[in-house]
Amino acid sequence: MKAYEIIEIIENFAPKELAIVGDNVGLQVGDNLDKEVNKLGIALDPSLNVIKKAKKEGVDFLFTHHPILKNPIKNFTGIMYEKLKILMENDIILYSAHTNLDICKDGLNDALAELYKLKDVENLYENGLGRVGIFEGSFEELLDITKKYIVESPVVVGNIDGDNFKLAVLSGYGLSQDAIRYVAEKADVYLSGDLTHHSKILAEELGLVVVDGTHYGTEVYGLRKFMDYLKDMVDCEVVSLDF
Amino acid sequence: MKAYEIIEIIENFAPKELAIVGDNVGLQVGDNLDKEVNKLGIALDPSLNVIKKAKKEGVDFLFTHHPILKNPIKNFTGIMYEKLKILMENDIILYSAHTNLDICKDGLNDALAELYKLKDVENLYENGLGRVGIFEGSFEELLDITKKYIVESPVVVGNIDGDNFKLAVLSGYGLSQDAIRYVAEKADVYLSGDLTHHSKILAEELGLVVVDGTHYGTEVYGLRKFMDYLKDMVDCEVVSLDF
Amino acid sequence: MKAYEIIEIIENFAPKELAIVGDNVGLQVGDNLDKEVNKLGIALDPSLNVIKKAKKEGVDFLFTHHPILKNPIKNFTGIMYEKLKILMENDIILYSAHTNLDICKDGLNDALAELYKLKDVENLYENGLGRVGIFEGSFEELLDITKKYIVESPVVVGNIDGDNFKLAVLSGYGLSQDAIRYVAEKADVYLSGDLTHHSKILAEELGLVVVDGTHYGTEVYGLRKFMDYLKDMVDCEVVSLDF
Amino acid sequence: MKAYEIIEIIENFAPKELAIVGDNVGLQVGDNLDKEVNKLGIALDPSLNVIKKAKKEGVDFLFTHHPILKNPIKNFTGIMYEKLKILMENDIILYSAHTNLDICKDGLNDALAELYKLKDVENLYENGLGRVGIFEGSFEELLDITKKYIVESPVVVGNIDGDNFKLAVLSGYGLSQDAIRYVAEKADVYLSGDLTHHSKILAEELGLVVVDGTHYGTEVYGLRKFMDYLKDMVDCEVVSLDF
Amino acid sequence: MKAYEIIEIIENFAPKELAIVGDNVGLQVGDNLDKEVNKLGIALDPSLNVIKKAKKEGVDFLFTHHPILKNPIKNFTGIMYEKLKILMENDIILYSAHTNLDICKDGLNDALAELYKLKDVENLYENGLGRVGIFEGSFEELLDITKKYIVESPVVVGNIDGDNFKLAVLSGYGLSQDAIRYVAEKADVYLSGDLTHHSKILAEELGLVVVDGTHYGTEVYGLRKFMDYLKDMVDCEVVSLDF
Amino acid sequence: MKAYEIIEIIENFAPKELAIVGDNVGLQVGDNLDKEVNKLGIALDPSLNVIKKAKKEGVDFLFTHHPILKNPIKNFTGIMYEKLKILMENDIILYSAHTNLDICKDGLNDALAELYKLKDVENLYENGLGRVGIFEGSFEELLDITKKYIVESPVVVGNIDGDNFKLAVLSGYGLSQDAIRYVAEKADVYLSGDLTHHSKILAEELGLVVVDGTHYGTEVYGLRKFMDYLKDMVDCEVVSLDF
Ligand SMILES: [Fe+2]
Ligand SMILES: [Fe+2]
Ligand SMILES: [Fe+2]
Ligand SMILES: [Fe+2]
Ligand SMILES: [Fe+2]
Ligand SMILES: [Fe+2]
Incomplete structure (x- = not known):
């Protein structure tokens, strides 16, 4: 299944317009939405551990509830360097639905x-x-x-x-x-x-x-339900990464 | 012992100048610093429970680590009304040493x-x-x-x-x-x-x-030490109210 | 007459929604709106003199045109301490209709x-x-x-x-x-x-x-008219305190 | 006497550095400080009346305590047009010493x-x-x-x-x-x-x-003294325009 | 033709309401809109050169695309003094249509x-x-x-x-x-x-x-067209001053 | 030569403390400063073309005068995705000396x-x-x-x-x-x-x-001089990429 088709499914469920002002939702890291997705990973946080696990599991589209950054940056070092490098080297798209997924x-x-x-x-x-x-x-x-x-x-x-x-x-x-x-x-x-x-x-x-x-507990409960929904809707493997 | 004498003892220990900018330290509620203090109460928070207990215990000078307000107000209703009324009707002075007591x-x-x-x-x-x-x-x-x-x-x-x-x-x-x-x-x-x-x-x-x-735990540990110090220094009864 | 009934009469005349943005209108000091009001005092300003006079006259509901504070506070000392103490000890409700009363x-x-x-x-x-x-x-x-x-x-x-x-x-x-x-x-x-x-x-x-x-002159003229209105409407004694 | 010489005398008395931050002091309207001044006018305000009187009296250097503008402008119409036109057509320099003259x-x-x-x-x-x-x-x-x-x-x-x-x-x-x-x-x-x-x-x-x-009264008292000082110091006629 | 009649023609073509927020459009320098206009000058900029040329050419109404000031001022010296003095001494009205003329x-x-x-x-x-x-x-x-x-x-x-x-x-x-x-x-x-x-x-x-x-090139092209329009509409001589 | 050694040489020449407030100088993209640098690339801008050329030339440390971002970001897509991906996949460190190099x-x-x-x-x-x-x-x-x-x-x-x-x-x-x-x-x-x-x-x-x-011209002139300096000081190949 193409990445943009997965995004369509997510955004039909949790329209970006619902997000509160200033929230960072939608495509977080990625360029080619035309690429074929074979394995979709789901997590609460795009933490370093989750991203490493996504790589290890062969995930090529990572969905998280929390966005990768709340406050923007202009240098790329340390943890953010590590995260971006793993995502980019392994062509893993990172996509978040945050307050739109809370609200929808x-x-x-x-x-x-x-x-x-x-x-x-x-x-x-x-x-x-x-x-x-x-x-x-x-x-x-x-x-x-x-x-x-x-x-x-x-x-x-x-x-x-x-x-x-x-x-x-x-x-x-x-x-x-x-x-x-x-x-x-x-x-x-x-x-x-x-x-x-x-x-x-x-x-x-x-x-x-x-x-x-x-x-964690109040968000992961609904996130499991959303994972079940995605499993029904998308045409590829779906795995959870931090719950 | 006079209220202003107790304040002198506190401020010698935790000078107000040490507090970080914008912190609300010093006299919180009170007018007559000349009044005789017979019982000094100490608490982490000037919560409604603490203030009620102060009244019940006959405290006439209440020292708390946290100030009564961080953000200022211009109407006096609800919980704040209750707190102020008890303090004022019972002539209880409220005094706080916050970040100055953390730092000193x-x-x-x-x-x-x-x-x-x-x-x-x-x-x-x-x-x-x-x-x-x-x-x-x-x-x-x-x-x-x-x-x-x-x-x-x-x-x-x-x-x-x-x-x-x-x-x-x-x-x-x-x-x-x-x-x-x-x-x-x-x-x-x-x-x-x-x-x-x-x-x-x-x-x-x-x-x-x-x-x-x-x-609570990381602040009350030092607050007990400070209470011991006050017991040595002041010439009146000292009681703890929320620890 | 109950305090909340008096407030209803005032707010029917001068709806709070009319007040300009940021104005401090409505209940200023008070908690129990269920209390019986026997004497209603009216003044332009909730000055210390007016509040002392309210106490002396046995007023239990004080209506003023000007609010008690324009800029909010977080410590309660000096004049504000005195004012609040008199109001609270004597269960005097303070209520203001400011720009809503100018406009209505x-x-x-x-x-x-x-x-x-x-x-x-x-x-x-x-x-x-x-x-x-x-x-x-x-x-x-x-x-x-x-x-x-x-x-x-x-x-x-x-x-x-x-x-x-x-x-x-x-x-x-x-x-x-x-x-x-x-x-x-x-x-x-x-x-x-x-x-x-x-x-x-x-x-x-x-x-x-x-x-x-x-x-003073341009406000008290209309305030007298409003006092006459209240005298007709409320079921208790009404006295003026600074005009 | 040259305009710049008069300015030197004023600024020796009331150095511009004394003015509070954001105050508008010094040269208000003028270009050629080399011009000969025959008549110096003094006023509290650069009001339209004062400026008209300055023209009528043949003043060529107008000193005022209050500046011509507190808040800046980007269009030149109405009263400001009239004032500038009279000053410019008649080569009247306008110079103000405001809080520096209060303070010095x-x-x-x-x-x-x-x-x-x-x-x-x-x-x-x-x-x-x-x-x-x-x-x-x-x-x-x-x-x-x-x-x-x-x-x-x-x-x-x-x-x-x-x-x-x-x-x-x-x-x-x-x-x-x-x-x-x-x-x-x-x-x-x-x-x-x-x-x-x-x-x-x-x-x-x-x-x-x-x-x-x-x-007016609290400023004009000292302004008269300052006019006396200028009369002693400058080598031209000095007249008062609004006091 | 009266100045206000020329302004009506301009504003019918380029209504001031079209200008973007904060733009400085309309009457820039002038007072008497009742005055008779014999010669209308048009320029991109109200530069010192343009204003001098306007005087030399006997222009009594100067239309420019760019306003005289973007940021407001509160002192009148140097170049701005020179510009205002020439305009005022020669009774030249300055009028600008900026983003409203871009947009209309x-x-x-x-x-x-x-x-x-x-x-x-x-x-x-x-x-x-x-x-x-x-x-x-x-x-x-x-x-x-x-x-x-x-x-x-x-x-x-x-x-x-x-x-x-x-x-x-x-x-x-x-x-x-x-x-x-x-x-x-x-x-x-x-x-x-x-x-x-x-x-x-x-x-x-x-x-x-x-x-x-x-x-310059992208604005003067349309400005020439607008000059042609004005030539047809106004009842006085029209000259271009910087294109 | 190690990356950190090159950085020491640059920072001795153009100390970061010289940069004006808010400027983005120093390490832009990179993690491991311990890595061996064999080829140092120099450019005015970290443009996409320059970064592609750096990769093609086998550069492993890219020095640019302009930083990669003036305004920070929180999503990584489009051109920025491409730039970061090339830099990270090829372990190219990006380092900038901007106003500190202008000033030093x-x-x-x-x-x-x-x-x-x-x-x-x-x-x-x-x-x-x-x-x-x-x-x-x-x-x-x-x-x-x-x-x-x-x-x-x-x-x-x-x-x-x-x-x-x-x-x-x-x-x-x-x-x-x-x-x-x-x-x-x-x-x-x-x-x-x-x-x-x-x-x-x-x-x-x-x-x-x-x-x-x-x-370009006013900056590249000095940048060539700085390249000559680096050639003398560093122990690896140095190439220019956009001048
Ligand atoms: Fe959350
Ligand atoms: Fe605390
Ligand atoms: Fe008023
Ligand atoms: Fe004044
Ligand atoms: Fe333009
Ligand atoms: Fe540059």
């Missing part, structure tokens, strides 16, 4: 909404990130699902009694202090990743229950 | 340097934050100290063989991606707090071993 | 337009601030009205002969140099407040007649 | 310090603007001097008993809210110009006594 | 499109600048037209075989590196002015053929 | 000063760029030198009679309007590159004689 229908956020069987689901933010809806079970049941599908030992801040509370979910890093303040107005419980000290204190003060399913 | 001699960073018995210690940053020196034991021994004095189960990224490696320590939040890049040039192992996903990936790529002793 | 129908600008019986009235600015229309009398008559209702001895720049000239009015501070340049294109005479040296020189150069009715 | 030895601020016979005089600001020292008389005496030499009916905020208080003086506009806050820490009484509503309220709250001698 | 129907860009007989012409940029279409001849023929009507010896980067290629044209300066990158996606050959080193290298790398017809 | 002793600017045998040479700018001194011949002689050593047909603006005038030289692009204004105060004649329309007009107005020796 059946993307990473919808995957979480579905996992927790949320009712009356709405977008958490106007830009399409996150979901919020009614979780019909108890907090115990919520933690059981989290431990089974997201991360073995989630960090938990607070507690809530009874069933049928409002649950917000956001894949990846959603636990800045601004986010805590915002979500406290919208939900009773908030599942996301990368909890840090000041956000924890703030959640306690505001009475927002927080479940830190880790950045 | 025998402050939070020096406490970590001493705990790990670093040799040839230097400041990690030009502004005085952090310390770096030779740790003379093995990585196992480093983790033992960490588990005993900082946090029970530290998150660890990487590993290092042998003794006598360079260890950097920084109390609180020192694990941004920029910090990881900076410290990777200066040390083999880095102890600090609030590790998140992208920093972990970057540390792996750069071969920097990271020990996340938590924001 | 029957607000401070409409009050001036009505006082001078302007014909063919239009908004002076696109954002709704100020009014401009035909004043059907002479400049002498305009000054008589001003002296009787706005301020005893207005400062006057220039003069105009005859009747039926274009008069612009703007409550409060409308006499910046940019404003003088703008209004000189729209009107013959301009009534507003806070005239300073460079604006006076510019008005002379541009041939714009300026009447400085003072910031 | 025996400049506008020193003139005020001398008028009030301040003792232990220091600069009010680090950049050299304003003066502060001990006024040895009573507040009544201070007002008498003000009425006699600065302005007939000064606006006064507050009052102070007894003799020997700290008086700050600043020529021109010194009554912003930031200035009030700053001076309240340095002096008991503050004489400057262009008082507006919010500054008045703030001065009352902070207990700073303010005397508004007007922008 | 039958303006400078349309003139180029017509010269090269482009088919299927579209605007090159969304803001209306530039044109792009099919050139039906060979590259040799394109160069022949350029040499005959634009500039004797154009600088040429690259080459293209065959007929019927896409040609982009932009009057004036269109050869920044960003422009080269943009046009390389839209055309095979690009005619504009002011080619510099880095743009040349980039064009070579991207395979974009560039013809530098000079800033 | 015996660098590109000194080479021009020497060519024209300037007397009493000084730096043109405080940052070290450019040179200015007395040219002892006539303008004819200056043009002869230029035509012989810099560029065959320089573009010339203006003319100057007699001998012994002040000549400013600046390698590369030195002909912005700001530069013209600056140099007009310092010199009679200015040699630099990349002249464009508005700068030409301004030079005429200010009476500054400009000789455009082209960006």
